[in-house]
Amino acid sequence: MKKILFVFALSLALTLSGCGGAGGGASKSINVTLTDFQFSPNTFTVPAGAQISFSATNNGAVQHSFVVMKLDSKVQTHFTEADKANVFWEKLAIQPGQTVTDSFTAPTEPGEYEIVCEVGGHFEAGMVAKLIVVQQP
Ligand SMILES: [Cu+2]
Structure with a gap:
């Protein structure tokens, strides 16, 4: 019985240490606070192709959204119908609170x-904010 517990504890330790090794400071989660009118933080670094868990809290008084544009697709003076075709991923209509x-x-x-x-x-x-995608090491 003790041996089984030891093996279990060892495999648990290996599993936990395996998760801690995300290199390059890149995160696989985005936790953002939305206010009127800012993203906080406003820079997110993620590994290329990674599955990202996203969480956004709206602490402002009006609704907000989180829209990631495609590479080299920058919004000019304001977000237009034409910009909608250049959206990579979006979370719309995040209500106050x-x-x-x-x-x-x-x-x-x-x-x-x-x-x-x-x-x-x-x-x-x-x-406005920035998503920095880095190559996986
Ligand atoms: Cu907004």
Whole structure:
């Protein structure tokens, strides 16, 4: 019985240490707070192609969104109909006081992806962030 417990404890320790080794400071989760009109934090570094668990809390007074644009697709003066075709992933209509969770697969191509809030006027107010996708080591 003691031997079985020891083997179990050993395999548990190996499992736990296996999870801790995410290299390069890249995270597989995004936890963001939305306010009027900011993302906090406003830079997220994730490994290319990784499964990302996403959680967003809206601490603002109005609804917000988290829209990741495709690589090299930057919103110009404001978020337009044309920009909708260049969205990589989005979580829309996050209401004040609400926390939403979801998941998505990070882009496979390393680079800097623009994150915006597509609610009218929010991009203009500076509600912009950055998703940095890094190659897996
Ligand atoms: Cu917003």
